[in-house]
Amino acid sequence: MKIVIINYGAGNIQSIKFAIQRLGYEAVLSDNSEVIKSADKVIFPGVGEASSAMAKLKSTGLDKLIPTLKQPVLGICLGMQLMCNYCEEGNTQGLEIFDVNVIKFDTSEKVPQIGWNQIENLNSKLFKGINEKEYMYLVHSFYVPLNNEAIAITDYGIKYASALQKDNFYGVQFHPEKSSKAGEQILKNFLEL
Amino acid sequence: MLTKRIIPCLDIKNGRTVKGVNFVDLRDAGDPVELAEIYANNGADELVFLDITATEQRRKTLVELVLHVAEKVNIPFTVGGGISSVEDVEILLNSGADKVSINSSAVKNPKLINDLAARFGSQCIVVAIDAKQIDKEWIVHLVGGKVPTEIRLFDWAKEVEQRGAGEILFTSMDHDGTKNGFANEALAYLSELVNIPIIASGGAGNMQHFTDTFIEGKADAALAASVFHFKEIEIIDLKNELKKNNIPVRL
Numbered sequence: 327m328k329i330v331i332i333n334y335g336a337g338n339i340q341s342i343k344f345a346i347q348r349l350g351y352e353a354v355l356s357d358n359s360e361v362i363k364s365a366d367k368v369i370f371p372g373v374g375e376a377s378s379a380m381a382k383l384k385s386t387g388l389d390k391l392i393p394t395l396k397q398p399v400l401g402i403c404l405g406m407q408l409m410c411n412y413c414e415e416g417n418t419q420g421l422e423i424f425d426v427n428v429i430k431f432d433t434s435e436k437v438p439q440i441g442w443n444q445i446e447n448l449n450s451k452l453f454k455g456i457n458e459k460e461y462m463y464l465v466h467s468f469y470v471p472l473n474n475e476a477i478a479i480t481d482y483g484i485k486y487a488s489a490l491q492k493d494n495f496y497g498v499q500f501h502p503e504k505s506s507k508a509g510e511q512i513l514k515n516f517l518e519l
Numbered sequence: 520m521l522t523k524r525i526i527p528c529l530d531i532k533n534g535r536t537v538k539g540v541n542f543v544d545l546r547d548a549g550d551p552v553e554l555a556e557i558y559a560n561n562g563a564d565e566l567v568f569l570d571i572t573a574t575e576q577r578r579k580t581l582v583e584l585v586l587h588v589a590e591k592v593n594i595p596f597t598v599g600g601g602i603s604s605v606e607d608v609e610i611l612l613n614s615g616a617d618k619v620s621i622n623s624s625a626v627k628n629p630k631l632i633n634d635l636a637a638r639f640g641s642q643c644i645v646v647a648i649d650a651k652q653i654d655k656e657w658i659v660h661l662v663g664g665k666v667p668t669e670i671r672l673f674d675w676a677k678e679v680e681q682r683g684a685g686e687i688l689f690t691s692m693d694h695d696g697t698k699n700g701f702a703n704e705a706l707a708y709l710s711e712l713v714n715i716p717i718i719a720s721g722g723a724g725n726m727q728h729f730t731d732t733f734i735e736g737k738a739d740a741a742l743a744a745s746v747f748h749f750k751e752i753e754i755i756d757l758k759n760e761l762k763k764n765n766i767p768v769r770l
Contacts (some may be wrong), residue, residue, distance in 0.1 A: 340615040344590045374640040435521070436739065438642050438685055440716050442564055442769040443521045461522065461769040463595055465617075465642040465685075482521060504595045504617065506559065 329353040329517065330365035332392075332405075334382045339371050342402070345503035349514050359391050366397055367517055372404030376428075376468070377416025379404055393421050398519045399495050406490060406497030407468060415468050424490045424497060426473040433483030438467040443480050443488075445500065450477035450491050452498075454515050460508045462500035464488070470499065522767045523733050524564035524740035525754055526718065527747040529554060531570045531600070534580040552587045558747070559594045562754040564769060566592070567620065567688075567742060570600030577601060582614050589615025597645055603628075608635055612643060620645040620688055623661045626668060626675075629682060636683025645718070646684040648675060650705075651692035657705055664692035672705065673712055680713040687713065688742065690720040698724025698746070703736035710737035718742050726752060726760045733766045 329346060331339050333355040346353045353369070354361070362368055370392060372379050383389040392399065392409070401409045410420045413428040420428070431437045442461040445453075462480075469486040472479065476487035480499070490497040496516065502509035530537045535549040555566055568588070570581050585598055598611050599620030608619050625632050625646050635644045649664045650657045650672040657672035676687055689709060691702035701722045710717050716739035719732045723743035732738045746752045758768040 338612060338615065338617060340586070340613060341589050341617070344615065345593065347590070348593070373643070375637075436714050436716055438715070439521060440642065440686060441521050441524050441739070465595075467642070501595070504593065506593050510593060 327351065327366045327517065328364065329367045329369065330362050331355050331369045331371060332362060332388065333357050334379070334386060334388055338373050341501075342369060342371055342503045345510060345513055346517070349510060349517065351517055357386050357388065359387065362388075362391060363395070367519070368395055368397060368399045370399055370401040370405035370409070372402065372406075372408060374404060375416055376404060376407060376413040376418040380408060380416075380418050380420075383408070389421060393423050396494060398516065400516050401495070401497040402503070403466065403499060403501060406499055407470070409490075409495060409497050410470060413468060423495050424470070424473075424475050424492055426470055426475065426487070426490075428468045428470055430468050431482065431484075435483040438465055439482050440465050442505075443482060445478040445480055445488050447479045448477065450489070450496070451519060452477065452489065452491070452496055452512060452515050455511055456508055462488070462502070462505045462509060464500045466499060520767045522564070522769045523738070523761065524718075525562070525729070525757060525768070526565045526567055526740055526742040527558050527563050527754070528567040528569060528720070528742050528744045530744065531568050531581070531584065532572050533574065533576075534572075534584050537571065551584060552591055555588050555592045555596070558754070559592050562758055562770070563594060565594060565740070566596040568596060568598050568600075569620075570598065572600075578607065578610070582610055585611055585614040585616050599645070599647060603631070605631075605634055605638055608639060612639060618643040618645050618685070620647045622647040622649065625679065626659060626661060626670065629678065632679055632682035632684055636685070641683045641685035641715075644684050645686045645688050646679040647688040647690065648672060648679075649690045649692055660692055664690075664695070673708065676709055676713055680715050684715060686716045686718060688718040688720055691722060694722030695720070697722055700724065700728040701732035701736055701738070701741065703732055706732060706736035706738050710739070716740065723752075726757050729757060730761060730764045730766065733761065734764070
């Protein structure tokens with residue numbers, strides 16, 4: 327199986343590569359369209375600020391490529407947010423894969439949300455073997471409101487979509503590569519889709 | 520519901536853990552990677568590696584350590600100690616660290632916080648603050664609490680938040696090493712003052728101290744070293760105890 331992690335200079339991709347290794351698979355890092363297109367599974371990571379990450383995607387033309395991919399694609403954290411229509415952070419136009427806008431937390435809770443929170447209403451093959459209310463590690467200031475494409479819900483003063491799915495596209499707000507054994511199971515489920 | 524975090528801290532010198540670590544099941548008591556794996560498997564929510572190496576090979580050995588930890592450990596970890604530039608942070612994050620912690624370098628050059636937050640995002644920038652009380656005023660100290668500044672803790676905390684810090688790791692030098700509990704009054708004030716998470720550090724001696732710092736101190740996370748390294752407290756027992764006291768924890 328050929329697993330490609332999109333390498334566009336935004337985020338902690340080493341951790342994802344290592345997590346995949348721990349599952350017994352190998353992943354390659356690439357920003358090359360042909361390499362990405364030929365993959366069986368594509369992981370679209372992202373950490374940091376939305377508008378600068380999107381600028382990096384555009385500079386390599388990956389913003390055009392990603393929405394056309396046919397194989398399973400998993401966006402993680404900012405990667406998932408960039409797959410939405412629009413991100414309030416940096417007034418950023420998204421890839422318009424998920425039909426929802428990403429907005430800033432406006433609750434009495436601290437921002438960013440940092441730490442372990444629960445995922446529930448799990449509704450995807452991505453969560454095979456995962457218990458309702460399992461804990462995942464999250465670090466974010468912006469969130470995806472509840473919508474039709476939500477496959478997991480998390481409560482942080484407000485209930486929001488912590489995972490999304492549309493056709494071959496999956497997105498998770500949490501970091502499966504940093505979420506202990508349960509997180510590794512979700513990554514494994516994705517690789518074995 | 521977001522849980523309160525328990526964070527063991529490992530002091531590192533030349534790529535090895537320092538201070539006695541009393542783990543009978545460790546093959547190599549000085550191997551930080553093995554210790555980190557044990558903590559991850561025993562319920563730690565995060566880890567902090569504090570590098571106190573003072574040699575010229577410092578950066579190279581630290582990067583090697585970060586790579587090894589990232590390879591083996593499936594929970595988040597923060598690296599601190601001697602980090603003073605955007606380049607330092609970039610290489611650590613690219614090697615697999617989730618967050619970096621800056622301390623003296625931020626006091627000497629506060630704009631570093633802005634630069635790091637703009638470049639890497641606030642979520643990975645922890646500002647560590649060491650302070651102790653002088654004439655009833657909490658004063659920021661440098662060099663592990665040895666050198667006082669003229670900066671007041673609460674002013675500095677507000678400033679680092681405004682400059683883009685994602686979290687504050689507050690160590691009370693008055694409590695550190697005493698095992699008499701955390702500085703809960705100051706912690707509670709800090710937690711109300713800023714809207715970013717506060718990690719309590721310094722003073723953990725028993726399980727009640729953790730309950731107190733989460734309830735009275737309103738801390739978002741608690742960091743400790745020796746009580747975990749010497750197995751005076753098992754993390755799983757601690758979390759069960761916290762749960763009994765209605766404190767949300769990941770079990």
